[in-house]
Amino acid sequence: MNTFKLLKTISLLWILATASISAKPALDKEEHPPQKDLKAEIKAYINHHLQDSYDFSLYSYTDEQGKHIYKGFPLPVILWDNGLKVFASAKFHHGETLAEVDGNYYKLYHGKIYKTDADGSIEYDAHHHPVNEKPLDFSLTKNVVFILLVALLMFFMFSKMARNYQKNPLPTGIGRLLEPIILYIRDDIAIPNIGEKKYKRYMSYLLTVFFFVWIINLLGLTPLGVNVTNNIAVTLALALMTYVITTFSGNKDYWKHIFWMPGVPWPMKIILAPIELLGTFIKPFSLMIRLYANITAGHVVLMSIIGLMFIFKNWIGSPLSFGLAFALSLLELLVAALQAYIFTMLSALYFGSAVEEHDHH
Amino acid sequence: MTIPNIVGAGLIVIGAGLGIGKIGGSAMDAIARQPEASGKIQTAMLIAAALIEGIGFAALFAA
């Protein structure tokens, strides 16, 4: 029943957030906005959507007086700047005001927090990058909160499922949906790639990473649109974990194949060693980029197509844009699962190559 | 974005598209020839496509 409640909550949030779509036409309520500005505004909106933020915004619009109204709730900002500074992100007023904490001034500028003087002035270098000091930022941003929520959801869902098995050897409820997926990961991803003997050690990681990426991608497609996996930091953390596990479970054969490839003449060995070594870094790097880029590209295209609606502003544009966005959303549903699958699959492949025992040539 | 960047991005997309298309086509052929091995072929196809895609994305970001 726990899962049911969660599902209910999610669908409620969905309905709530669908309001953001209906609230969006407010964009073109501005008086005769020049076309160029509208495009710029859509671009800014997409950029804003792709970025992490310090408050959990559900939707925003511009009222008749041209004032931006944000609906949502603030999240705690946690900074380390010669001591722990914790305050609510409401202090920034969406970047419009400075936050003053213990005599220090912080400014939210292009989605980042900078330390400033009391006037909030930002110094720039030659490339128009701010040179102000950046405090170490461990804020509970929108993405962090969302990761936390997904982690809780997964924990409750799967521990509930595990408890069900104690009563009944057959899966019940949501377990009936999840068990085939778990078995698929075990039988078609882990065992063929890692091998019958050693796959058990990696199952926890593979299962967690698959469901984490999948669920978080799917939830990113909801109108809430908190797309966590389009942050390079998140995908870097995931890919780094795969890299660390691969490196630490690499056996003698694995390192031998990197540094002194058997079966090739010695000049080739010297040439191959740096390439192979580089390969070990490229593998997790491509994992990171792939997940990040797929999700980002999907969101950008989807948002752009929705944005077309406000550029066309006629009877043909809206259905067209709706139809395209709908089709693309379906594709994105597939991509959400596919990226999770590929991430898991390639991780398993790398683990497999690390623990594989070659018969000696 | 400068013009060389855009041209480079276009080239990358053409290359990656051709590569993935070839993989997909070959996989279809293979499945048609051996429908009982379709599971294995699909897995191999996805891995190969993912590798090309990874390189493509890396190049796109460099462009």
Added chain:
Amino acid sequence: MDKLIEQFSLGLFVWQSFLFIGLVLLLKKYAWKPILDAVNDREEGIKNALEEAENARKEMQDLTADNERILKEARTERDAMLKEARELKDGIIADAQEEAKTQANKVIQQAQATIASEKQAAIAEIKNQVAELSIGIAEKVVRAELEDKDRQHKLIKEMLKEVS
């Protein structure tokens, strides 16, 4: 690339790593291990049940084969017994017939012997009686003959003639 590096947020990275490792460890303890164990147990159970069923089937087959063998043996045994009995019966009958035949032969022989001896006796008696009768007749004849002297002489003469 610059955009990527610019976008990178250390805070998010730290939180993600921390939460994700925590999630892996928690789920490992509370979800994956029990789930995979349960699934494994179930699979083992199904495998064992199948094996047991196979074994039972084999045992059943063996049993049926055994039964058949025993039945066959019993049948051959019964056949052998019947045959033996029949032979015995035939033997007994043959023996009895033989016995009866010899017995009958004996009886017949005895009867024949008795008949023969009786016949002999009867013949002897008849001979005796004939002899006596002859003697009697001869006596009477002789007496009558001998009452006349002439005749006596004649007879003697005849007899002597015959003897000589």
